[in-house]
Every structure is written in C-alpha cells, then in structure tokens.
Amino acid sequence: MASAFELRRRNQLIIAAAVVAVMIALPLGIKDVYIQNILVLTVMYAALSQSWNILSGYCGQISLGHALYFGIGAYASTLLFVKFGIIPWFGMAAGGIFAAAIALIVGWPCFRLGGHYFTIATIVLAEIGLILFLNWSYAGEASGLQIPVSGDSWTTFTFLRSKLPYYYFALGLAAVVWLVTYFIEDSKWGYYWRAVRENTLAAQSLGVQVFRSKMAAAAVSAFFTAIGGSFYAQFVSYIDPDSVMVFQFSLLMALPAVIGGIGTLWGPAVGAAILIPLTELTRSYMGGGGKGFDLIFYGAVIMIIALARPEGLLSLVTRTRPAPP
Amino acid sequence: MLTAENISQILMSGLLMGLIYALIAAGLSLIFGLMDVVNFAHGEFLMTAMYATFGLVVVLSLDPLILSPIVAAIMFVVGAFCYRGIIVHAMRARTNVGMVQVFATFGLAIVIRGLAQFAFTPDYRSIPKSWLGGQTLSLFGVYMPAPQLAGALASLLAFGALWLLMKKTDFGRALEATREDAGAVGLVGIDRNRVFAMGWGLGAALVGLAGAILSIFYYIHPDVGGPFALIAYVTVALGGFGSVFGALAAGVIVGIVEAISATVLQPSMKAIGIYAVYLLVVFLRPRGLFGH
Numbered sequence: 001m002a003s004a005f006e007l008r009r010r011n012q013l014i015i016a017a018a019v020v021a022v023m024i025a026l027p028l029g030i031k032d033v034y035i036q037n038i039l040v041l042t043v044m045y046a047a048l049s050q051s052w053n054i055l056s057g058y059c060g061q062i063s064l065g066h067a068l069y070f071g072i073g074a075y076a077s078t079l080l081f082v083k084f085g086i087i088p089w090f091g092m093a094a095g096g097i098f099a100a101a102i103a104l105i106v107g108w109p110c111f112r113l114g115g116h117y118f119t120i121a122t123i124v125l126a127e128i129g130l131i132l133f134l135n136w137s138y139a140g141e142a143s144g145l146q147i148p149v150s151g152d153s154w155t156t157f158t159f160l161r162s163k164l165p166y167y168y169f170a171l172g173l174a175a176v177v178w179l180v181t182y183f184i185e186d187s188k189w190g191y192y193w194r195a196v197r198e199n200t201l202a203a204q205s206l207g208v209q210v211f212r213s214k215m216a217a218a219a220v221s222a223f224f225t226a227i228g229g230s231f232y233a234q235f236v237s238y239i240d241p242d243s244v245m246v247f248q249f250s251l252l253m254a255l256p257a258v259i260g261g262i263g264t265l266w267g268p269a270v271g272a273a274i275l276i277p278l279t280e281l282t283r284s285y286m287g288g289g290g291k292g293f294d295l296i297f298y299g300a301v302i303m304i305i306a307l308a309r310p311e312g313l314l315s316l317v318t319r320t321r322p323a324p325p
Numbered sequence: 326m327l328t329a330e331n332i333s334q335i336l337m338s339g340l341l342m343g344l345i346y347a348l349i350a351a352g353l354s355l356i357f358g359l360m361d362v363v364n365f366a367h368g369e370f371l372m373t374a375m376y377a378t379f380g381l382v383v384v385l386s387l388d389p390l391i392l393s394p395i396v397a398a399i400m401f402v403v404g405a406f407c408y409r410g411i412i413v414h415a416m417r418a419r420t421n422v423g424m425v426q427v428f429a430t431f432g433l434a435i436v437i438r439g440l441a442q443f444a445f446t447p448d449y450r451s452i453p454k455s456w457l458g459g460q461t462l463s464l465f466g467v468y469m470p471a472p473q474l475a476g477a478l479a480s481l482l483a484f485g486a487l488w489l490l491m492k493k494t495d496f497g498r499a500l501e502a503t504r505e506d507a508g509a510v511g512l513v514g515i516d517r518n519r520v521f522a523m524g525w526g527l528g529a530a531l532v533g534l535a536g537a538i539l540s541i542f543y544y545i546h547p548d549v550g551g552p553f554a555l556i557a558y559v560t561v562a563l564g565g566f567g568s569v570f571g572a573l574a575a576g577v578i579v580g581i582v583e584a585i586s587a588t589v590l591q592p593s594m595k596a597i598g599i600y601a602v603y604l605l606v607v608f609l610r611p612r613g614l615f616g617h
Contacts, residue, residue: 062423109608115423116363117607120562124600127555131597247555251431258424292547295439303411303432310418310425 009186012265016178019269023171027164034284036163040170040235042276047174048228049256049268050181055221056254057263058181058190060197061111061214064250065122068129069099069222071245073229075133078145078239081156083138088157092230099226100219111214126250133241144240147233157234166235173231174269177224181265184220193217197263225253259305261312270314333467335584341473343580348480348535349553350560350572351487352404352528358567359504359524362412362426366434367557368550369441370529374400374536375545376441379450388456390475393537397530404529407433408522416521434550441547450545458541472542479538483531484573491569500524504567556596559603565616575614578602 027039048070056062076098077091110121134142149158152165159165184190192213195203204210233239257263260271279298286293309315353367364370374396381392411433418425452458460471491497502510503520511517543549560579564571579599586598606614 062427064427109604113607113611116357116566117562117611117613120558121604121607123555124559124603128597128600131594135591135594247551254424255428258428262424292439292442295435295442297439299432299435299437299439301432303429303436306425306428306432307411307414307418310422 009182012182016175016182020171020175024168027167033163036167038277038280040163040167041280042272043167043170043174044228044232044235045252045256045276046269046272047170047177048225048253049260049272050174050177051221051224051228052253053257053263053268054177054181054184054224055214055217057257057267058184058197059193059214059217060263061217062119062254063122063221064119064247064254065124065126066221066225066253067245067247067249068122068126069103069225070229070232070249070253071126071129071133071241072099072102073226073231074233074239074244075139075145075229076226077230078147078233079139081147082145087155088230088234092227095226095230096223099229100223103218103222104215107215107218111211111218123247123250126245126247130241130245133245140240142240142242144238144243147237147239149237158237166231170231170235173224173227178265178269180220180224185265189213189216194263255302257312259302259313261314264312264314267312267314271312274313330466333465335588336581337467337469338473339581339584340577341469341477341580342583343577344477344480344573345473345535345539345576346553346556346560346579347573347576348476348483349532350557350564350576351480351483351569352531353557354561354564354567354569354572355487355531356524356528357561358569359500360416360507360521361567362415362430363558364528365427365430365554366407366437367532368552368554369434369437370400370404370532370550371536371539371553372441372545372547372550373403373437374533375540375543375549376445376450377533378537378540379445379452379545382452382455389452389537389541390456393479393534396537397533400533400536401526401530403533405522405526407529408525412525413518413521438547445547447547451543452540452545455541470542472538475541476535476538479534480573480576483534484570487531487569496520496523556599559599563603563606563613565613568613568615571613571615 023043027036030036030039048066052063052066073092073095076095077088080086080091080094081088106125110118110125113121133139139145147158149160150156152159152161154165157165157169184193192203192208195206195208196210196213200210229244232244236243256271256275257268258271259267259275260269261267278301282294282297286297305313349367349371352370353364356362356364377396377399378389378392381387381395382389385392411429412426415426415429455472457471457475462469462471462474489497491501499510499515499520500523502513502515503517503524507517510520539553556579560575561572563578564573564575579602582598582602583595587595590597610616
C-alpha cells in the first residue's frame with residue numbers, strides 16, 4: 001500500500017523528470033550566446049547550491065567556505081590537464097575525490113566546533129586556500145592558468161562555437177545532485193542529518209552517530225562542489241585564485257538555497273532560477289559605468305527576500321514541508 | 326637579521342595595528358553579545374565611516390582627528406537606523422533565524438557598497454594632507470607611525486569609555502541585563518528594542534571611530550571593508566563571541582601575529598598566521614579565549 005508520503009515522493013520524481021525534460025528543450029531555440037551563458041550559470045548554481053544544501057541545509061552545518069572545494073575542483077582538473085595532459089574527465093573525478101578527502105581532514109577538527117565558530121572556521125580555511133594558491137608558483141600564482149582550447153571536443157571537454165554542451169553537462173550534474181539528495185532524504189543518513197540539524201544533543205542520545213553524520217555530509221557536499229569547480233574551469237577556460245576561490249563564491253553557493261528554501265529538495269533550483277538570471281540581467285542592464293545600481297538592486301532583493309520570506313520562496317507554493325521531519 | 330631592535334619594532338607595529346583591529350572588532354562583538362547577530366555589513370560600516378571622514382574633510386577642511394567624534398556620532402545614527410529599519414525585522418523570523426540574519430545583513434552590505442560606488446565611483450581616494458599623515462615618532466629607536474599610534478590610543482580610550490559605560494551607567498546596566506536575558510528585561514520595564522537600537526548605534530560608532538582614523542593612512546574605496554571585516558570576525562571569535570574585552574586581547578594577538586608572519590613568511594601571506602592562530606585556539610578551546 002502506498003502511503004501519502006510514498007505518493008508524495010513519487011510525485012517529486014515525476015515533477016523532476018518533467019522539469020528536466022523542459023530544461024532539455026529550453027535552449028534548443030536559443031542561439032544568443034549571452035542567454036545561453038545565463039542558462040549555463042543558472043543550472044550550474046542549482047547544482048552547486050544543492051551540494052551546499054546537503055551539508056548546510058540538511059545537516060545544519062552552515063559553511064561559508066565552499067569556495068575552497070570549488071577552487072580545488074577547478075585547479076585539480078586544470079593542473080592535471082595543463083601540466084600532464086590528463087583529460088578533464090579524470091581530472092574532474094580526481095578533484096572531487098581530493099576535495100572530499102580535504103573535507104574529511106578539515107572536518108575532523110572543525111566538527112567539534114559549534115555554530116558561529118564552525119562557520120568562521122570554514123571562512124578561514126577557504127581564505128588560507130586562497131592565499132596558498134595566490135602564492136603557489138607552479139599553479140601560476142595570481143595570474144592563474146589558461147586551458148588550451150583547440151576546438152570542439154568532448155574528449156577534452158572544450159567547445160568554442162556553442163555553449164550548449166556545457167549547458168547539458170551542467171544540467172546533468174544538477175540532476176544527479178538532485179537525485180542523490182532525493183535518495184539520501186529518505187535514507188538512514190537523511191534522517192540522521194536532519195536529527196543532527198534539529199537537535200544535536202537529542203540526536204546523540206538516541207544513538208545517532210553525530211560526528212560520522214557530519215563527516216559523511218561534508219564529503220558528499222565537497223565532492224559535488226568540486227565537480228562543479230572543474231566544470232566551471234572548463235566552461236570559462238581560464239582560472240585564477242580570485243575567480244574561483246574568493247569568499248564571494250561561498251556566499252553565491254549558499255544564496256540560491258537560502259532564497260529558495262534551505263534544507264529542501266527544490267529550494268536550490270528555485271533559488272538559482274530566480275537569482276542567477278536576475279544577477280546577470282541587472283549586471284548587464286544596470287551595471288554600466290560602475291554606478292553601482294546593479295549592486296543596490298541585487299542587495300535589496302536579497303535583503304527583502306531574507307526578511308519577508310525567511311523560509312524561502314518555495315514556501316509560497318508548498319503548504320507542507322517538502323521533507324518529512 | 327633578527328636583532329632585539331627588529332623584534333621590538335615588529336612587536337610595536339603589531340601592537341598598534343592590533344589595537345586598531347580591536348577597535349574595529351569591538352562593535353561587532355558588542356552587537357553579537359547583545360543579540361546573537363553576526364553583522365555581515367560590519368566592513369561596510371567601516372567603509373561608510375571612511376567615506377564620511379573623506380567627505381567631511383573635503384567640505385569642512387578640518388583634520389580627520391578633529392572630525393573623528395563627529396564621524397562616530399554619524400555612524401551611531403546609521404547603526405541605530407539600520408537596526409530600526411532592517412535588523413528588527415530579521416529578529417522576527419521564526420525559521421532559520423541564523424541564515425536570515427546572515428543574508429539580511431549581507432544584502433545590506435551589498436546595498437551600501439552600491440551606494441558608495443554611486444556616490445563616490447569605484448576610484449581609490451585618500452586624504453592628501455592631515456596633521457598625522459606621514460609623521461613618525463621614535464621611542465628608544467622603535468618607530469611608531471603617528472596615525473597608527475593615534476588609532477591605538479583612540480582604541481584604548483574607547484575601550485575605557487565602554488567599560489565605564491557598561492559598569493557605571495543605567496544604560497550600561499540595561500545593556501548588561503538585556504545581554505543576560507533579553508526576554509526577562511521587558512518585565513522590569515526595559516524597552517528591549519531601544520536597548521538593541523542603542524547597541525547597534527554604539528557598535529557602529531566604535532567602528533566609525535576606527536574608520537575616521539584609518540582614513541588618515543589607508544586608501545578609501547567601496548571594497549575596503551572586506552578584509553578588515555574578515556579580521557574582525559576572526560578577532561571576535563578568537564576572543565570568544567560576545568566578550569567585548571576578549572576582543573581587545575584578541576585584537577592585540579591578531580596584530581602581533583600578523584606582524585610576525587609578515588616577517589617570518591612574507592607580506593603577501595601574513596593573514597595565514599592570523600588564520601592559523603584562530604584555528605589553533607578554537608580547536609583547543611572551542612569557545613574562544615574568553616568565551617563562556
């Protein structure tokens with residue numbers, strides 16, 4: 001017998017399939033590179049923010065240092081490609097695994113910290129990473145690395161003429177992270193994570209392995225964030241520490257989830273779909289001349305949504321919480 | 326070569342800068358202790374104060390040092406206004422309160438940056454002439470740049486005044502009581518919102534004082550606040566969230582560690598020393614040096 005809960009979960013899958021189908025068809029009629037660019041960034045941030053959501057939304061460990069894992073992914077695939085000729089697909093996997101390992105190593109001491117002390121530690125670790133990369137001569141220091149683009153190729157994952165291949169990869173990544181979140185939500189880990197988020201002490205007294213739960217969430221979250229980083233490096237074909245590892249990135253990864261609905265299955269995607277086009281459009285239509293109108297508008301939108309809809313915009317359309325308690 | 330003179334020079338510049346960091350962090354710490362809010366627009370408050378100083382210098386042709394109390398007063402109004410207009414709404418959130426506060430203040434920070442770009446363009450500005458700019462004092466062969474020395478003294482004075490305010494005045498006692506239990510103070514006739522607004526005003530005034538003095542020897546631009554804010558977060562956490570005088574000690578430690586790592590490592594990596602000390606301290610004492 002299918003319970004209401006199982007029905008709702010099945011409906012989520014159907015909605016997801018429909019959304020993916022629409023997203024596959026969406027760019028087919030669009031030849032404008034500028035719009036394609038916005039689409040790529042939108043699905044990329046949906047994927048990144050969902051990855052962030054796994055650790056910070058579901059498990060409640062607010063990280064504002066995910067730029068570290070993003071940067072590690074970007075540099076791992078790029079260094080392996082530029083220095084050793086290893087194709088980015090292997091570099092991507094290596095970056096993901098390396099970032100997950102780093103997340104476990106720094107998580108070991110950091111997960112003993114609570115609340116703001118943890119969040120500041122994540123910021124500090126990302127800043128240390130930024131400074132190290134800025135001073136690492138092998139990785140090009142502040143001037144960064146250029147990915148050689150010889151022509152359109154899936155082997156080296158570089159495309160000159162169209163942005164569409166990048167779009168479909170990013171869409172695939174967003175779909176995979178969504179599916180992973182979907183399955184975790186109803187698994188042992190999903191319940192552990194939410195228990196840790198809601199009340200760590202109570203969770204512990206009920207036998208939840210709090211520390212291992214946090215470590216697992218951090219590893220999964222860092223892995224997918226790094227994959228996103230490798231993707232971004234291929235997409236822009238030039239990286240430097242200031243473009244892949246700055247604090248701003250950490251905030252940008254968190255923002256869609258917060259705007260859409262933190263700790264929910266659809267929050268990051270909804271947030272990215274609203275925020276990223278808005279960011280890009282205000283930047284190009286209001287950003288001219290460095291007058292700061294784009295910043296004023298963008299900042300005001302973030303502020304108003306945070307104040308008016310603390311549960312996120314998703315709560316406007318859903319009556320019940322999408323995730324079971 | 327590390328000689329005794331070199332070492333005392335490093336310690337002195339670290340101490341002076343550290344006291345300025347403490348002054349920047351004081352307001353952040355005060356606000357956090359009062360109401361558990363981390364203000365992500367703190368660096369933008371500093372930037373606003375620097376531009377306010379710059380503007381007043383241009384208009385009134387007075388020295389930044391004379392203008393510093395006026396700038397602090399202006400920032401008091403700005404801080405109280407931000408509380409009344411924005412933060413009071415963020416405090417009402419029932420769900421994910423922490424993130425709402427982070428992003429409400431982060432949004433505010435971006436708006437302030439935009440306004441600064443609009444009013445002053447992204448160009449770098451500096452105050453060309455002031456009494457202290459470029460002056461240096463020497464004490465037993467140890468050099469002290471006059472603006473940094475003034476900043477350090479202003480910081481000590483401000484912490485002294487803050488201590489008197491908290492221990493000797495009714496407002497200070499109201500502040501202390503609200504800090505202990507914001508819910509219960511309403512029962513004894515303290516208007517919680519008024520105390521919070523005053524706290525925000527006071528916090529912004531402290532960072533305003535720091536901004537006025539910083540503008541003597543630092544370039545002014547819309548993004549100037551960021552790095553200082555990051556140091557302030559680390560300082561506040563190192564001292565123990567909410568412990569204002571912990572922030573004083575932590576500021577000095579941060580300044581000295583920075584000066585040492587700039588010499589031992591290299592200037593471009595000096596922040597790593599600060600971050601390493603932060604991590605080391607919180608790993609050993611998860612509530613900072615003076616947190617409860």
